[in-house]
Amino acid sequence: MKKQFIYILLGFLFIGNLSAQQTPAPKQKEAFSIEGATAHLGNGTVIENSLIMFSNGKLDFVGSANSRIARKGTIINGKGKHVYPGFIAANTSLGLAEIDAVRATRDFDEVGGYLPHIRSIIAYNAESKVVETMRPNGVLMAQITPRGGTISGTSSIVQFDAWNWEDAAMVFDDAIHINWPSSFSRGRWWLGEDAGLKPNKTYPEAVDKIVNYIKDAKNYLAGDRTPKNLPFEAMEKLLNGKQKLFVHASGEKPITDVINIFKKLNINNLVLVHAEGADKVADLIKDNNVSVIVNRAHRLPNSEDEDYDLPYRTAKILTDKGIVVGLGMEGDMERMSTRNLPFYAGTYAAYGLGKEEALKLITSNTAKILGIDNQVGTLEVGKDATLFISEGDALDMRTNIISQAFIQGRKISLETHQTKLWKRYSNKYQN
Template identity: 55%
Template sequence: MRTLKSFYILFLLLTVSLQAQQTPAPAASGEITLTGGIAHIGNGEVIENSLIFIKDGKITGVYDALTTKRPLRGEIIKIDGQHVYPGFIALDTTLGLVEIAAVRATEDQDEIGEYNPHIEAIIAYNAESKVVESMRPNGVLLAQTVPQGGTISGESSVVQLDAWNWEDAVVKRGDGIHLNWPNSFRRGRWWLGEDPGYSPNKDYASDILEVKDFMKQAGAFEGDSEAVMNLPYAAMQDVLNGSQNLYVHVDSEKEILDVIKFKKEMNVENVVLVGAYRGYKVADEIAKAQIPVILTRVHSLPGSEDDDYDISFKMVKDLMDAGVTVALGNSGEYWQSRNVPFYAGQTTAHGLSFEQALQLITQNAAVILGVEDQLGTLEAGKDATLFVSTGNALEMKGNNLTKAMISGREISLESHQTELWKRYMEKYERTE
């Protein structure tokens, strides 16, 4: 039996490796002009008839074709009536870290131990993941790959999704450290005869104290080349000096308020709330503390029987109305990350305009990650990481890509899924 199981795992691994993703596109060079497209800038602005100039992988200008007299340059690509968007950004994912959840050998998302700020998820990132290639046909061209588990999971990075290896994929290495905040309530351990329902966590205060002690010790740490390096403490220095985000995964209102106190007490400059399911209840406090939020997947079911059925959809607007910078996350998922545009689209039925919804997965996401100077909007000086769709890319029927670029490189929109679709469509067409 063990031999059969080993053979099965080997077969799956070989299948994954033999059917690798599309060959990454070569480096961009020369000039390109996209003409006639409806340009969704990503900052709320829309240009109905646009001219987009690209040179050597960078956007050099975005203009209204009706008012500018600038001549067309380089390769002219007509996209009359189609929609142009900045590449969508998938936050809080395990993309490239998990391939087949049922096969342990293809999972590398967490490490043993509770405090692992020195663990970098990017080292385990698989650029040839078939899951990664399946993002691009939906316009998801960038992602934050995040480690899981423990109290401090490790360090995330920002990647582009058309690369040879993890070094090639990196857009920003080490954008922040991820802290899983202690829970004030715990579910009973049924296997020990406890009530499986939720009850107050008697150790909540001591759990927080343990986190604070770790932060204080890291703050007191001074690297010494002659001493043994304490890697966890050394890894926290960029969080403590304000050059790196501290992503705090937390949900309930009490715990969120405790995080706000923690931020002030520990003097941590850049805190980002991740998940924040009950954040709408303390939206004013979050805004006052100037803490951005990466929400949980908005297609999630209500967390309790007392919640409104549409709470996951409408909490976005509640936070934005309070003045909070909001982006949409994926709750550590990998396959579902391709649904990012439809998460954003769902919010338009609950108070947001399409351009506001677009900001949740473009400009706002880039600002939180600290890459807004090169990504997130269609503006001069930024990377030409964008795509063209025949319809509204935040709607399932409209999301139909005809062209996509990462840093000006025109990338393949094929994946193993599109290939299978074409294969079986041909089969059914022959039988009609």
């Protein structure tokens, strides 16, 4: 019996080893020089026939290949190819769930309504097979965000080549997330009510509850803090301006209320998430220096009187108003669909935004919104060498073919479970 137990245990260890993510790349030891590629810097600038050099995980030179400067280390021929900064996925629950149908793998939603002390980072699975599939499309970083409740908890920012959540984290607890109530509700058809939209009678009460909770947290932190209240303790960084607040809200009235209420509460590090209907109050958003994380473009209009293509044009409308706009991934199949992040940006590009402006949605703009623009988001000297080389336009799924990728200067593997299966079955009928 003892031997049988040992054999079973060894079998589980073997299977677990087979299903684990690739071993993370070691720290960069040799320098790299990418020469001749078209460099998309992520800030709107494009350098044809570029030279990009990096060592010790940092970018040393970004400029023209015509520059008379000695090349460093391994030289990569980039002629005919494109170089991009690593893409950043905002507002995603990547790594917090593996299989939706298996409850034990879902760690994105905790029990309770007001949970500012819940930290998504400690539940992040660095060996997730879903996370692994992001890298072949150039998605190399993400804001890992909890879901559920009124105050869901705190997000953290990670890079996608790590042994564990401690190694993955770029920024711990970057923001607290609040799910703002809707000013409209739908009738409960199963109770015989009209299924159409109608004013939400509980909206004022729900808003007051959020406001009072924040005021109570302020009073607690200003007092002797007894008895100890962990949720209120977790609000301290937000209330002293060292942490951002991401409010998930849509509709003209909710967006207007969010901006005005938090302004009165002296919470200024505000970011709107979803913000459907933001085009109607864009001036208010701009005047209050609020950034916006928009939804994926591939969705239907919210109401019958909206243009059919409004979801595709939202990013351009807000960008033209001078608002800093990023692209989030919350929604159906969000973890698996995050690999398509560049193609969602490409859709916004096709509807008036333009390629380089659309690129900002998942590079420099998102980095600025998340507060990591001093590290990543653009190809600039001194920033992390987190970048990739594509055979063509990385926002087009037909030409987004990545040959090499680097995270903090480390050359990472682009193999996934899917690429292994593709290689396996592509040889099936060759003989």
